[in-house]
Amino acid sequence: MNAREVALNILNEVYTQQAYANISLSRHLQKNQLSDQDRRFITELVYGTVKAGDTLLWILKKFVNRPLNKIEPTIINILRLGIYQIVFMDKIPESAACNEAVNLAKKYSNQGSAKFVNGVLRNLIRQPEKYAMPTGNKASELAIREQHPLWLVKKFIHTFGSEAAIKLCQFNNTNAPLVLRTNTLKTTRQELITELINAGCEVIPSKLAPEGIICKTHTSLNQLAPLQNGFAQVQDESSMLVAHVVDPKPNEFIIDTCSAPGGKTTHMATLMQNKGKIIACDIYEHKLKLIQDNANRLGINIIEPKLLDAREIGNQYKNQADKVLVDAPCSGMGVLRRKPDSRWNKTAEIFEKLPPLQLAILESAARAVKPQGVLVYSTCTIMPQENIEIINQFLAKHPDFVLEDIRKYLPFKTKSKEKTLQLMPYKDNTDGFFIARMYKKV
Numbered sequence: 001m002n003a004r005e006v007a008l009n010i011l012n013e014v015y016t017q018q019a020y021a022n023i024s025l026s027r028h029l030q031k032n033q034l035s036d037q038d039r040r041f042i043t044e045l046v047y048g049t050v051k052a053g054d055t056l057l058w059i060l061k062k063f064v065n066r067p068l069n070k071i072e073p074t075i076i077n078i079l080r081l082g083i084y085q086i087v088f089m090d091k092i093p094e095s096a097a098c099n100e101a102v103n104l105a106k107k108y109s110n111q112g113s114a115k116f117v118n119g120v121l122r123n124l125i126r127q128p129e130k131y132a133m134p135t136g137n138k139a140s141e142l143a144i145r146e147q148h149p150l151w152l153v154k155k156f157i158h159t160f161g162s163e164a165a166i167k168l169c170q171f172n173n174t175n176a177p178l179v180l181r182t183n184t185l186k187t188t189r190q191e192l193i194t195e196l197i198n199a200g201c202e203v204i205p206s207k208l209a210p211e212g213i214i215c216k217t218h219t220s221l222n223q224l225a226p227l228q229n230g231f232a233q234v235q236d237e238s239s240m241l242v243a244h245v246v247d248p249k250p251n252e253f254i255i256d257t258c259s260a261p262g263g264k265t266t267h268m269a270t271l272m273q274n275k276g277k278i279i280a281c282d283i284y285e286h287k288l289k290l291i292q293d294n295a296n297r298l299g300i301n302i303i304e305p306k307l308l309d310a311r312e313i314g315n316q317y318k319n320q321a322d323k324v325l326v327d328a329p330c331s332g333m334g335v336l337r338r339k340p341d342s343r344w345n346k347t348a349e350i351f352e353k354l355p356p357l358q359l360a361i362l363e364s365a366a367r368a369v370k371p372q373g374v375l376v377y378s379t380c381t382i383m384p385q386e387n388i389e390i391i392n393q394f395l396a397k398h399p400d401f402v403l404e405d406i407r408k409y410l411p412f413k414t415k416s417k418e419k420t421l422q423l424m425p426y427k428d429n430t431d432g433f434f435i436a437r438m439y440k441k442v
């Protein structure tokens with residue numbers, strides 16, 4: 001199977017079976033014997049095509065007369081791939097993109113479909129002026145040009161203003177680097193950097209997180225020995241700040257309310273030098289195994305994964321924990337560049353549904369904090385209604401909790417005067433993250 005055919009199979013799963021692009025991609029990359037070059041090409045094809053989403057269909061509609069729902073889904077996917085290569089990939093000869101699409105149409109449909117694909121793509125190559133991207137800054141123009149759903153662009157403009165919305169959308173279209181967290185139970189950052197360089201990676205230390213290593217280039221994760229051997233954990237640098245803000249000490253009792261797959265749980269265990277106890281809850285049983293697998297790989301044995309709805313934690317652990325972390329389920333608006341399909345999978349409903357859940361989890365978690373204990377709330381979103389507004393509502397109802405100045409706990413200097421931290425992707429060049437730290441007075 002050649003690279004484009006593998007990419008087509010992945011797109012078929014994404015668009016007809018609602019598969020997640022990253023999961024389907026990694027399964028197909030494992031299943032097929034592929035060169036490193038092919039793996040990179042398939043990844044770029046799939047991520048680029050999925051990210052471009054409706055913009056590709058907008059282009060396609062300029063060249064077909066019939067409604068798109070009258071065209072076989074596989075043919076639509078072949079055309080998505082073809083259009084993506086012709087319009088967005090500079091290094092691919094247009095004729096190769098077209099010929100390979102025609103071959104796929106012959107194999108996956110019939111001669112008639114192959115002729116149709118050929119006609120559409122040849123016309124596209126001949127008439128680029130027909131799909132010139134809109135240059136204005138109206139929401140509808142931005143949505144097409146920056147490859148985001150219209151409702152989301154409107155939401156960004158409404159929340160952050162037009163200029164910030166443009167920068168945000170552009171940032172979401174950049175490639176996210178792989179970031180590794182050094183497992184300081186087993187090695188130091190400098191030793192790990194040396195090992196990664198010896199393994200052929202190009203890396204730089206993170207300026208935000210003392211354990212963070214940004215990999216500019218790297219080999220396939222399955223072959224990256226330090227990762228497989230538990231010397232490192234994949235985690236973005238902004239996410240690494242959360243454990244530093246919790247600031248757990250050896251022998252403390254910590255509850256991580258929304259824990260899977262265990263990125264922050266294992267980081268906290270590391271900062272505790274693997275001494276004490278962490279109850280790591282999640283609402284999905286299958287995700288508990290991910291926490292345990294990560295802990296095992298990293299050589300950590302103080303984590304107890306537990307199937308529990310975080311809204312029950314207050315009842316089960318009333319006044320018991322030294323520190324409680326709520327890394328809440330959120331809209332993920334700070335990590336859109338990492339998940340090419342997520343902008344297209346979400347609906348405006350999430351902004352109605354999530355804040356009440358986030359507040360309910362935080363309130364339950366607060367009951368589990370012992371007097372003079374600590375409560376930390378974090379999300380990987382940038383939307384105020386999931387972040388500072390949740391904290392304000394919580395504090396208004398809970399005078400026994402006090403917002404602490406987060407700057408004392410951050411491992412880097414910030415110019416911000418806020419007590420909470422909001423990282424904005426296009427300003428801070430990281431995933432978007434929110435963190436607040438509170439302590440219980442009595």
Ligand SMILES: C[S@@+](CC[C@H](N)C(=O)[O-])C[C@H]1O[C@@H](n2cnc3c(N)ncnc32)[C@H](O)[C@@H]1O
Nearest residue numbers: 258259260261262263264282283309310327329
């Ligand atoms: C942002 S993710 C957590 C990421 C994790 N803290 C890490 O660093 O790897 C949110 C998690 O909350 C879980 N979740 C959602 N609703 C929950 C609930 N009511 N109670 C407990 N966990 C929940 C989800 O399954 C998901 O794993």
